[in-house]
Amino acid sequence: MVENRNDVSSFLSYCLQNNFPFFAYQLPETGRIQIGVQTDLDLKDYQVLSELDAVNGFVFSPFDSESRHKSWLIRSDISLQASEIKSNSIPLLEAYQLKKEEELPKEVMLESASTLYFNQVTEMIKDLKNGKLNKVILSRVQILEGMGLNDAVESFLKLSEAYHSAFVFLVAIPNVGTWIGASPETLLSSKNSEVETVALAGTQKLSDRLMSQVKWEDKDVKEQAFVSSYIEEVLAQHNVRDYKRTGPVSSQAGNVVHLKTTYLLSGKMSFPQLSSLVQDLHPTPAVCGLPKIKALELIREVEQHDREYYAGYLGPIESNGSISLFVNLRSMKVLENQMALFVGGGITADSLPDKEWEETCLKAQTLLNVIRS
Numbered sequence: 001m002v003e004n005r006n007d008v009s010s011f012l013s014y015c016l017q018n019n020f021p022f023f024a025y026q027l028p029e030t031g032r033i034q035i036g037v038q039t040d041l042d043l044k045d046y047q048v049l050s051e052l053d054a055v056n057g058f059v060f061s062p063f064d065s066e067s068r069h070k071s072w073l074i075r076s077d078i079s080l081q082a083s084e085i086k087s088n089s090i091p092l093l094e095a096y097q098l099k100k101e102e103e104l105p106k107e108v109m110l111e112s113a114s115t116l117y118f119n120q121v122t123e124m125i126k127d128l129k130n131g132k133l134n135k136v137i138l139s140r141v142q143i144l145e146g147m148g149l150n151d152a153v154e155s156f157l158k159l160s161e162a163y164h165s166a167f168v169f170l171v172a173i174p175n176v177g178t179w180i181g182a183s184p185e186t187l188l189s190s191k192n193s194e195v196e197t198v199a200l201a202g203t204q205k206l207s208d209r210l211m212s213q214v215k216w217e218d219k220d221v222k223e224q225a226f227v228s229s230y231i232e233e234v235l236a237q238h239n240v241r242d243y244k245r246t247g248p249v250s251s252q253a254g255n256v257v258h259l260k261t262t263y264l265l266s267g268k269m270s271f272p273q274l275s276s277l278v279q280d281l282h283p284t285p286a287v288c289g290l291p292k293i294k295a296l297e298l299i300r301e302v303e304q305h306d307r308e309y310y311a312g313y314l315g316p317i318e319s320n321g322s323i324s325l326f327v328n329l330r331s332m333k334v335l336e337n338q339m340a341l342f343v344g345g346g347i348t349a350d351s352l353p354d355k356e357w358e359e360t361c362l363k364a365q366t367l368l369n370v371i372r373s
């Protein structure tokens, strides 16, 4: 990064230590970190995105809208680019003294044991073979001990330096959580008159091959096609018929490759239209499954951890109606003395438990390789 890396790091650490709700993110292919800080603790929660028309801020929404976790908006009362931060930027924040909430007991999370994961995959494959559903995503939690809140900013900066094609983020909401990640998956983004969404699924290690040498097995092709057909169905329900579809093509995300179809929708869409698309797209079969309700029920029944905001969506929204929302993937929740990394993968009737496990390890490596470097 830039010459002012230390100043950016101090500024973000100050926000974190002083209980500010804030966000920092780098949109794909921009190489630019944008920061927004809310200067009070009066956070707004929402049920549907359309409630947030004409505001500037950042939304943070859970995987399961029926869970106890709410969807939040962080206002950007102070908005700046990382490149603008100087050694004297902290006084901007010193004017606001946010009340420290009374100390809650320190949260601790448990790692998903590998034996548990193997039992769960096997159970899910049985249901898939019985034809109860076509695809479901099983996730697990990996705990990094010896890392915690003091490492959050440095980990975020390293991810922003390593991954230019991802959506790299650090989000902190007091009493809700602090998350960092590098997501390869757009949920819905709209700028000027271009609206984009993607169908992303299928995973393999890139190793030392060129992207053009990557070949896909039937199982991955099918798995990704479930996501594409779901997106096309949702677009049709919204009467969106005028779009350009590209792919599926191989798309790199760190040390792994996915299959990706991109949908470019022509014509400007209003914020309420975009909101209702988001409402219906999320969660896609890339992180939930197909049919959606059956998959959601199976995930609720089988997974023993709470996904919270993993596989939810997040990103900036602007008062001019622009949104850039991504799926909360390749991410972790940062606790005082732990980081909890969430990883999952699509399971179909053809899945082999060992390969699925390996896939989650590969996905975890995309973060671990960078933050442990």
Ligand SMILES: C=C(O[C@@H]1C=C(C(=O)O)C=C[C@H]1O)C(=O)O
Residues within 6 Å of the ligand: 137, 139, 185, 200, 201, 202, 203, 258, 286, 287, 329, 330, 342, 343, 344, 345, 346, 347, 363
């Ligand atoms: C569920 C995750 O990733 C999703 C699942 C994929 C798969 O099943 O192959 C690939 C990309 C993502 O859409 C994750 O990273 O945790």
